[in-house]
Amino acid sequence: MIGSFVGAAANSVRLLLPALFPSWRFFDVIGPSPRIEVALLQTSDDAGNDWHEVRPRAERLGVAGYLRTFFFNARWNETLFLVTCAEGVIRDESDQPLREIRDRLRADLSRDAGGSAAPWFRFRIVLLSRDAGRVRRDVVFTSPAYTIADGAGP
Amino acid sequence: MSAEAAIRLTEILLAIAFIQKSVEHVFGLPDERLYFLPLAALSLLLLVGIERDLVCYALLVNALFILHRFQGPYNGGSDLLGYLILVCLCLTHAAPDPRWREYALAYLALQPILSYFKSGWSKAVHRDWWTGQALLDVFDFSVYPVSDAIRTRFKGSGLLAAMSWTVILFELAFPLALLSRDVLIVALALAAAFHIANFLLFGFNRFVWIWVAGYPAILWLQDRLVGAGIPVFSG
Structure with a gap:
């Protein structure tokens, strides 16, 4: 208990360090840009x-x-956070970004389904990048199937 | 501007920025309220000016919980600068004497200045920024354009290279504004306009609120280093 608290505190301080010594490199290189797409199943x-x-x-x-x-720009800022999570999924950092995307899509779909009969969904991440003057799309990740209803499955 | 006045103004502007982001999170996933309702309450206390030192320390603890919740900043650079300002405010309150207090405030002032200069430099070393290709890519396929109309309006626009040059030169030249108080005020107004333009194009509303919170410290630093110490705010 105490050990996990100390570990979490140390992790939070580690996460704070980039704020204390920021790199301030905004938009220096425009790399491939992730999009999240969803399919109802x-x-x-x-x-x-x-x-x-x-x-x-x-x-x-x-x-x-x-x-x-x-x-009040909650929805757009959350969308940008989903993009950050998608980048985390691509880098295979941990389960956290995957869970964030799943939970936020689940909330969206529960709210917007409007009586849709599809009880499951998957999402995938598509990377958009410039290639020989054209924008190309590559699917780089496809999630497992998740239930739309929270707690009814994975 | 006195150090105390700069610190108090920074607290007020930071509190407003924190309240703004708290309100956005209250409508997020249900568990986020556990973190952002306390942030809103503490920020209100800071705004009013009750137990400012203790409130800053409590806000820092809250920040650590939020960083743990999202495993990093939620909103990139705007969160980073918010936490940096908060840490510096904590240091100004904890400083054993006025000299250390000024060091903490100077570090706070330095970071927004560096944010412009280093951003300008990191663009200037890439040819794509000078040709306008980088901005073309931003509008062509990045996630940031806030609407389809914005994406279409700037795609392939001849303005992009001119916009790139303007941004790079402004960011690189920003530290020179410290040489004169009048020039600095104009530069800060232009910088705020730059953040508002980024909001209009890319929806970065939180950056406007938080970067402005760094400006009182810059005005204080300029006074401290170069100016005659014109009293703007009696703290």
Whole structure:
């Protein structure tokens, strides 16, 4: 108990270090950019063939939209966090980013399903990059199947 | 500006930035409220100015819990600068004498200055930034453009190279603004406009709130190093 608390505290301090000595290299190199896509499934064995980009961006933001998001931009900031998690999944850091994506997609799908009969979902990560002047797409990760209902399965 | 005035202004602006992000997280996953409701409450105390030193220490403990929760910063650079400012405020309160207090405040001031200069430098050493290709890639396939209209508007625009040059030169030149208080005020206004432009293009609203919180320390540092110590705020 005490050991795990000390370990967690030490880990938090380690995570704080980049804030104390920041590198401040914003946008220096524009590397491959991950997108998360999701497919609804009837069974956990379905591979998924109807993929949709998660949280597609707005067509345009008007003055009211900009005013609102200047003060409250939770959804967009969470979307950017999902991209950070996708990068973590690609680097195979730990289970944490995978869980973050799963839980946030599960919340989205539970809210937006609107009576959809599909009880399962998978997500995949697609990397967009420039290749010989064109934008190419590579699927670099596909998740296991998860239940949409929290606690009803993996 | 006195050190005390700069510290108090920084506390007020940091508290506002923390309240803003807390409100966003209260509508996130249910467990996030455990971390961000206390952050909002502590930030309100800091805003009002109650037990400022103890509140800063409590905010730092809260920050460690939040870092543990997300296994790192949730919102990249904006979280990093927020934590840096918070640590420096804690050090100003814990400092054994005014000299150490000034060292902590100077470190706080230095980081936003470095954030501009180092960002400019890291772009300047890449040819793609000078040609506009890097910004073209940002608008072409990065995740950041906040709407399809923004992505389409700037894709292939002839403005991109000019925008790149402007950003690089402004970021590299920013430290020179410390030589004059008037120039520094103009530079800080331009820097704030730059963050607002980043919000309009990429939705980075939290960066606006948190970077502005670093400005009082920069104004203090300029006064301390170069200026005549014009009293702007009586703390």
